[in-house]
Amino acid sequence: MRLTLKIWRQAGPNVAGRLVVYAADHVSPDMSFLEMLDVVNEGLIKKGEDAIAFDSDCREGICGMCGLVVNGIPHGPDRGTTVCQLHMRRFKDGDTITIEPWRAKAFPVVKDLVVDRSAFDRIIAAGGYVSVNCGGAPDGNAIPISKDVSELAMDSAACIGCGACVAACKNASAHLFMSAKISHLALLPQGQVERARRVVQMVTQADAEGFGSCSNEGECEAVCPKEIPISNIARMTREYLRAVVRI
Amino acid sequence: MKLDAKSPSGPIAGRWDRHKFEMKLVNPANKRKYTLIVVGTGLAGASAAASLGELGYNVLNFCIQDSPRRAHSIAAQGGINAAKNYQNDGDSVYRLFYDTVKGGDYRSRESNVYRLAQLSVNIIDQCVAQGVPFAREYGGLLDNRSFGGAQVSRTFYARGQTGQQLLLGAYQSLMRQVHEKTVTLFPRREMLDLVLVDGKARGIIVRNLTNGKIERYAGDAVILATGGYGTAYYLSTNAVNANVTAAWRAHKRGALFANPCYTQIHPTCIPVSGEHQSKLTLMSESLRNDGRVWVPKKKGDARPPAQIPEAERDYYLERKYPSFGNLVPRDVASRNAKQVCDEGRGVGDSRLSVYLDFTDAIKRLGVDEVKEKYGNLFHMYKKITDEDAYRVPMRIYPAIHYTMGGLWVDYNLMSNVPGLHVLGEANFSDHGANRLGASALMQGLADGYFVIPYTIGHYLASSPLPKVTTDHDAFKQAADNAQQGINRLLAVKGHRGIREIHRELGRILWDDVGMARTEASLKRALAAIPGLRDEFWHSVSVPGSPDNLNQSLEYAGRVADYLEFAELLAFDALDRRESCGGHFREESQTPDGEALRDDANFTYVAAWEFKGVGRQPELHKEPLEFEEVHPTQRSYK
Ligand SMILES: Cc1cc2nc3c(=O)[nH]c(=O)nc-3n(C[C@H](O)[C@H](O)[C@H](O)COP(=O)(O)OP(=O)(O)OC[C@H]3O[C@@H](n4cnc5c(N)ncnc54)[C@H](O)[C@@H]3O)c2cc1C
Ligand code: FES
Numbered sequence: 060m061r062l063t064l065k066i067w068r069q070a071g072p073n074v075a076g077r078l079v080v081y082a083a084d085h086v087s088p089d090m091s092f093l094e095m096l097d098v099v100n101e102g103l104i105k106k107g108e109d110a111i112a113f114d115s116d117c118r119e120g121i122c123g124m125c126g127l128v129v130n131g132i133p134h135g136p137d138r139g140t141t142v143c144q145l146h147m148r149r150f151k152d153g154d155t156i157t158i159e160p161w162r163a164k165a166f167p168v169v170k171d172l173v174v175d176r177s178a179f180d181r182i183i184a185a186g187g188y189v190s191v192n193c194g195g196a197p198d199g200n201a202i203p204i205s206k207d208v209s210e211l212a213m214d215s216a217a218c219i220g221c222g223a224c225v226a227a228c229k230n231a232s233a234h235l236f237m238s239a240k241i242s243h244l245a246l247l248p249q250g251q252v253e254r255a256r257r258v259v260q261m262v263t264q265a266d267a268e269g270f271g272s273c274s275n276e277g278e279c280e281a282v283c284p285k286e287i288p289i290s291n292i293a294r295m296t297r298e299y300l301r302a303v304v305r306i
Numbered sequence: 307m308k309l310d311a312k313s314p315s316g317p318i319a320g321r322w323d324r325h326k327f328e329m330k331l332v333n334p335a336n337k338r339k340y341t342l343i344v345v346g347t348g349l350a351g352a353s354a355a356a357s358l359g360e361l362g363y364n365v366l367n368f369c370i371q372d373s374p375r376r377a378h379s380i381a382a383q384g385g386i387n388a389a390k391n392y393q394n395d396g397d398s399v400y401r402l403f404y405d406t407v408k409g410g411d412y413r414s415r416e417s418n419v420y421r422l423a424q425l426s427v428n429i430i431d432q433c434v435a436q437g438v439p440f441a442r443e444y445g446g447l448l449d450n451r452s453f454g455g456a457q458v459s460r461t462f463y464a465r466g467q468t469g470q471q472l473l474l475g476a477y478q479s480l481m482r483q484v485h486e487k488t489v490t491l492f493p494r495r496e497m498l499d500l501v502l503v504d505g506k507a508r509g510i511i512v513r514n515l516t517n518g519k520i521e522r523y524a525g526d527a528v529i530l531a532t533g534g535y536g537t538a539y540y541l542s543t544n545a546v547n548a549n550v551t552a553a554w555r556a557h558k559r560g561a562l563f564a565n566p567c568y569t570q571i572h573p574t575c576i577p578v579s580g581e582h583q584s585k586l587t588l589m590s591e592s593l594r595n596d597g598r599v600w601v602p603k604k605k606g607d608a609r610p611p612a613q614i615p616e617a618e619r620d621y622y623l624e625r626k627y628p629s630f631g632n633l634v635p636r637d638v639a640s641r642n643a644k645q646v647c648d649e650g651r652g653v654g655d656s657r658l659s660v661y662l663d664f665t666d667a668i669k670r671l672g673v674d675e676v677k678e679k680y681g682n683l684f685h686m687y688k689k690i691t692d693e694d695a696y697r698v699p700m701r702i703y704p705a706i707h708y709t710m711g712g713l714w715v716d717y718n719l720m721s722n723v724p725g726l727h728v729l730g731e732a733n734f735s736d737h738g739a740n741r742l743g744a745s746a747l748m749q750g751l752a753d754g755y756f757v758i759p760y761t762i763g764h765y766l767a768s769s770p771l772p773k774v775t776t777d778h779d780a781f782k783q784a785a786d787n788a789q790q791g792i793n794r795l796l797a798v799k800g801h802r803g804i805r806e807i808h809r810e811l812g813r814i815l816w817d818d819v820g821m822a823r824t825e826a827s828l829k830r831a832l833a834a835i836p837g838l839r840d841e842f843w844h845s846v847s848v849p850g851s852p853d854n855l856n857q858s859l860e861y862a863g864r865v866a867d868y869l870e871f872a873e874l875l876a877f878d879a880l881d882r883r884e885s886c887g888g889h890f891r892e893e894s895q896t897p898d899g900e901a902l903r904d905d906a907n908f909t910y911v912a913a914w915e916f917k918g919v920g921r922q923p924e925l926h927k928e929p930l931e932f933e934e935v936h937p938t939q940r941s942y943k
Contacts, residue, residue, distance in 0.1 A: 071854055089579045091690075097584055100858075101803040109850040110858045114372065116545040118585045119686065122376040137689075146691050169516055170855040177493065180373050184485040188478035189437045193357040193755045196428070196435035197593055200392060203446025213439040213464060216471060220375055249437040 060086040062149065063155040064099065065283055066111055069168050072175075076168065078157065085122075088148035092135065093118060093125060096158075112171040120144040120284060123219035126226070128159040133223035133282045141221065141284040157187055161222055163231035165269040176222050178268040179236060184265035186257040187240040189249045202248050209304050215242040217285045224279035230271030235279040238295035240288050245298055255302035262299060309562075309913060309928045312716040313417040318934055319399075321577055322421045325717070326760055330767035338488075339361035340837045341525035343510055345497050345552055347374030349469070349747055350730025351531030352476035353754025359483030361759055366523055367480070368492045370547050375477040378533055378545040380751065382469020383590035383683070385451060385461035386747040388426035388729065393450055397458040399423045403933055406745060409455040409635055410710075410738020411887035411903060412937035413565070413911075415930060417717055422736050422745075425752040430462055436475040437638045440464050440658055453743035454591055455635035455942075461744045466590055466682040472747055476754070480586040482798040495521070497552040498788040500559045500726065501780050507725035508774045513782045514793070515860060518853040520785050520792075522776035526766060527725045529758065530556060531750075534709035534731040535567070538868045538875065539820075540812020542706035543575060543583060543588040550871045553713050553732050561721040562913035562926060564714035564734035566871070567879035570741055570888045571821050572707030573639035576690050577659040581809075586705040587690055589662070589683055591743040594632045594887060596667035596676065597700070599623050599639070601660050611661055611699050622646055630942040637740045637901070638942060639889045640704035644821050645899070647703075654701045658752060663699035704821060708746060710737045710888065711878070714913040714928070718761035719753060722913075724769065727762065729753035734911065739887025792852050795862045800845035804858060807842050808865045811872055814838070819876050828880040836920055839869040870919050877914075877923065896939070905937055 062083040069076025083099050090098070093115050100110040116124040120141040123211070127142045129135035137147045150156065158172065166174040216239070224235035241258050244250030273292055280289040314321040332340065340363050344355040347369040355367040365710045369377060389402040402423040407414060432450070434440065440462050441449040450459040464471040483489040494515040501509035501524070509524040535550035536542035557563045574589045600621045602614050620846055624631045632641075643660050652658050668676050673696060677684070691701070712734040713721050719735070720727050730750040737745060819833035842865065850856040885894040885901035886908070894902045911928040 087580055087582060090582045093334075093583075094582045094584050097805065098582060101805050104803050104847050104849055104858055105801055107799065107847055107849045109856075112855055112857055116371055116376055116547050117378060117381045118546055119381060119466065120689075122378070122380045122545065123373075124376045125527075140689060144686070146689065146692075148692060164934070173623055173855060176372055180375075180481060180484075180491070180493075183478060184481040186485075188482045189435065190482060191351075191432075191435045191479075192360045193432055193479075193759070196431040199390065199430040199434040200447050202434075203441055205446050206442045206444050209439050209442045212437075213471075214440050216464075216474065217467065219380075220373065221472075243439065244437050247437050247439070249435060262701050 060088065060150065060152040062086055062150065065155065066266050067159045068111065068171050071170060072167055086147050088146070089203045090147045091118070091143060092129070092145040094149065112173045114173050115143050117212045118143045121219060123221035126161050126221050126223060128161065128226060130157050132159065133226040134284055139284060139286045161226035163225045165233070166222060166225065168268065178270070179220050179222065179233070181235060181268060182261050182264045183240065184258035184273065186253065189244060190253060204248060208246055212243050212246040215246070215287065215291055218287050219285055223282045224283060225270065227278040228271065228279070229276065229284040230274060230275045233265045233270035234292045234295065235272040235283065235287060235289065236248065237265055238291035241295045241298055242291045245294065254298065255305050258295065258298040258302050307722065307915065307928050309714070309722065309926055310716065311415060311928055312718060314717065318416065318420045321417055322424060323648045328765035329760055332767050336361060338364055339367055340364065341366065342527050342529060342762065343523055343525040344368070344529045344531065346377065346531030346533065346730070347477070347480065347734070348377035348379035348531060348533055349378065349473055349476055349728060349750035350754045351471065352480045353751050354529055354531060354729055354758050355489050356476060356479035356483050357755050357759045358762065359486065359488035362488065365483070365489040366492060366496060366525060367489050368495045370494065370496050370515070372493055374480060374491060374493065375474060377473060378548060379473045380470045380745070381545065382747055383466045383588065384453065384592040385463035385468045385744045386429070386472060387460050387744040388430045388462055388748065389423055389455070389460060389807060390427055390430060392448060393459045395458045397460050399427070401458065402426060402460065406454050406736070407738070407935045408940060409742035411740050411901065411940055412905070412909070412932060413740065413886050413930065414736055414738030416932060416934055418736050421757070422749055422752050425756045426748050427879045428756055429748060433475050434470055436479060438464065438471045438475045447843065450613055451592055452595055452633060453615060454594065454633050454639070456740040463592070466680065469747060472751065494695050497532070498555060498791065499784040499926045501784045502559055502723065503774050503778055503780050504738060505724060506769070507723050509776065509781060511788045512874060513788065516855055518856065521788050522781045522785055524774050524776045524781065526771045527727060529727045529729060530713065530732050531729040531754070532732045534712070535871065536706045536709050536810070538872055539706040539815045540809050541583060541586050542577065543572060543586050546585055549867065551864055553865045554867045554871050556713060556723070556726060557916050559723065561723045561726055562714040562915055563711070563874060564911050564913045565711040565878065566875045566914070567882055567889050568710035568739045568887060569706060570636060570708040570710060571640040571704045573636055573643055573704050574662060574702045575705035577654060577656060577689065577701055577703040586685065588707060589687060589700065589702060591636070593662060593680060593683060596665050596671070596679070597632065597662040598666060599632055599660055601646045601651040601653060611663070620651070634942045635740060635742060637890070640821055641890060643704050659701040659703045661699035662702045664695060665699070668696065707742045708741055710734065710739060710741055714911065718764065719757055720761065720765060725765065729756060729758060739889055791863065792859065795848045795866065796852060798843060798846050798848060801845050802845045802847060804828065804846055804862045804865055807846060808868070809836065811838055811868060815872060815875070819879050822890050823879050825880065830875050831876040832880065835869065835873045835876065842866065842869055873920070874914060874923060875885055881912065881925065882908060
């Protein structure tokens with residue numbers, strides 16, 4: 060396959076960027092999207108030109124490091140798929156593909172397609188945990204947890220923290236990300252003690268980071284590579300109301 | 307150099323408890339006066355940084371990725387072992403210890419392995435308390451599955467995302483300490499050198515990957531938890547940023563590298579599809595609980611699987627190993643896959659794969675149950691191969707997956723360099739010549755949550771550690787050294803791609819230092835590697851500048867280190883003229899093709915000392931003694 064790529068190039072955080080056109084010849088349908096970019100980069104490197112910067116690590120859809128907006132859609136056209144798992148068989152010979160970074164005030168561009176997502180870490184640091192020190196934990200089977208509850212918690216815990224939800228949202232809201240962690244812990248007995256404090260602190264931190272509010276459009280759910288349902292946001296809202304009434 | 311493993315003596319069951327009692331303690335009020343440098347945020351690094359922070363130490367924690375949560379531990383699928391005996395099927399600490407020593411083909415240290423088995427139990431408790439959503443049974447208790455090399459069901463799991471959930475548990479504890487200000491995080495940093503002052507590890511040099519600055523950090527001890535070196539082979543199941551750089555540079559500063567030739571080849575990976583491929587994807591070993599491995603009996607049988615009648619299929623693992631069947635350990639399963647492919651019975655376009663068939667499981671359990679257990683793996687398989695494993699058997703082939711070798715450490719997880727501690731996959735410790743499935747997560751967390759918090763205190767309390775700052779000459783020298791390495795890479799200005807050379811190195815290692823090794827193949831590799839290294843330094847192209855995010859430069863530095871390290875790997879493999887675990891020397895096999903150890907000559911840990919690039923390293927031996935488990939020919943028949 061031969062493709063035309065329009066790729067966002069930006070030398071650093073405080074300089075203007077632009078779309079640059081590249082030709083990708085010899086693209087095999089079995090390549091992943093990032094392998095296709097590797098080949099383009101290998102060509103640039105051999106010519107001594109600066110390679111296109113993009114993040115990735117596990118390349119199997121679990122670390123959350125990769126993230127590109129492909130033709131306007133975070134992670135590209137396949138539902139429930141990170142861009143590292145997107146394969147070129149999804150495209151046609153002759154296609155033009157536009158590739159851009161996540162765009163959100165709270166995720167400043169570092170270079171080209173790489174953004175700074177440390178705001179997510181700070182949201183977790185604000186309360187996304189159970190405060191148990193290593194040492195005195197009771198036996199793992201001391202508290203039975205029903206299979207249904209545990210499966211539901213796992214559905215939320217599956218979030219990979221990639222930030223596609225923020226990139227897809229016109230308000231650049233972090234609600235899906237936050238609500239996934241809040242739901243995971245609020246559903247489990249271990250998370251009860253800090254339940255109210257957790258939601259308030261995380262929401263406060265997200266506001267401070269410059270993430271927007273949620274207007275229930277559902278774009279986040281549509282692009283989430285782990286298909287985390289938007290019902291988590293409703294749960295978070297309930298948790299928040301419950302917490303502020305109590306505190 | 308005399309290697310003192312500091313293994314305690316006495317009855318094995320009491321060794322760790324007694325050792326804990328005998329170790330010195332740091333007074334709670336004094337802990338914050340100590341600065342500890344932890345490199346890595348995988349299961350080992352994150353659990354260590356979090357628990358040391360909880361104890362009150364001042365911890366500096368580094369990683370390459372943009373967030374600690376992205377360390378490659380996140381990708382572990384199948385599960386984590388623990389001797390809980392919740393299934394009432396005969397498990398015990400002693401049995402897990404026994405299975406691990408035997409699974410490691412009698413090349414690990416008994417004291418370490420026993421401690422690991424003991425601590426396995428605490429790990430599960432700790433992770434449950436953190437809210438890790440392990441799989442549960444209908445009654446609400448924790449569920450287990452079976453993994454290779456064991457006849458009990460002791461593997462705890464969270465769907466096919468066990469590593470993710472365990473890492474997020476550790477990450478959350480870590481972030482809590484960041485919030486408490488006991489831990490300071492340094493993401494997007496790559497360690498380029500270890501700094502020694504008066505012979506002790508007192509700091510590190512890192513490159514800030516965002517702005518290219520060379521930064522210096524000083525502390526009272528350094529803890530490396532930087533993962534394995536599988537990407538030396540180019541294609542592996544490891545992350546694309548995985549590297550040997552931190553360990554290798556510590557090695558160049560004097561830390562011994564132990565058993566580098568013990569590499570694990572995982573039997574169930576998605577086969578290679580073409581030259582462009584950047585990594586291989588694992589299909590969890592747990593699939594072998596229900597999937598049946600087979601190839602056609604006839605050579606070159608190109609019929610689609612469904613048209614090959616039962617009588618013309620060879621379920622070779624079930625045939626050769628009736629008592630373990632499809633659940634033989636990884637080295638055995640991998641070697642057998644290679645063997646049937648070498649015989650011309652491989653399947654798929656490349657003929658380099660075997661079937662993993664779920665037809666019987668689907669008949670027995672129904673599609674829904676199979677989906678519940680393995681849905682995400684089937685989904686991933688579909689995405690990569692465009693094939694539906696509910697309808698046609700998966701095709702799998704072995705791939706490099708894990709490295710048992712690593713920096714040498716004693717029972718306290720300290721290397722021969724005082725103050726330099728090494729945890730997780732980066733050390734060589736507990737798995738001998740072959741790691742059993744679901745044991746790496748266990749080891750990483752045991753090291754970080756339950757071993758280092760004690761042993762580091764002992765080191766700090768028993769060593770004079772005068773204050774050192776980054777103005778010290780040793781820091782300047784190491785920082786200059788790191789800067790020069792970068793300048794040198796940028797100055798080559800050749801025409802060859804970095805990836806191209808890495809791929810070539812991978813091919814040398816896979817062909818000649820891979821699943822089956824011979825004296826001739828190893829000598830071939832040792833002749834080829836220096837040439838490729840020269841080629842790299844004469845013709846690699848590393849574009850861009852040193853003073854911003856430059857992924858070509860990062861990658862080139864890692865490949866440069868692999869080009870040095872690969873020689874050590876091949877050298878160790880050549881020196882070990884026996885087969886054991888993942889290291890199979892064709893010259894040393896039983897009449898029916900199983901690995902044949904040579905206990906009389908090779909019951910030792912090979913710990914290598916660096917003597918210069920391209921120079922023969924010096925071998926130091928740590929003899930292994932087996933008081934509890936008597937080495938026998940490993941049999942899974
Ligand atoms: C696909 C896959 C599936 C697996 N499944 C299982 C399983 O089911 N059960 C099991 O027990 N084991 C499994 N394993 C093995 C297990 O996951 C790993 O051995 C283990 O997680 C390694 O943990 P670690 O903390 O030692 O290293 P890692 O998790 O690899 O972390 C390394 C850390 O070091 C940092 N780092 C590396 N180099 C540098 C440097 N130069 N400077 C600064 N920082 C650096 C990285 O940023 C990262 O934070 C699997 C492995 C793979 C690849
Ligand atoms: S690279 Fe890890 S999720 Fe894509």
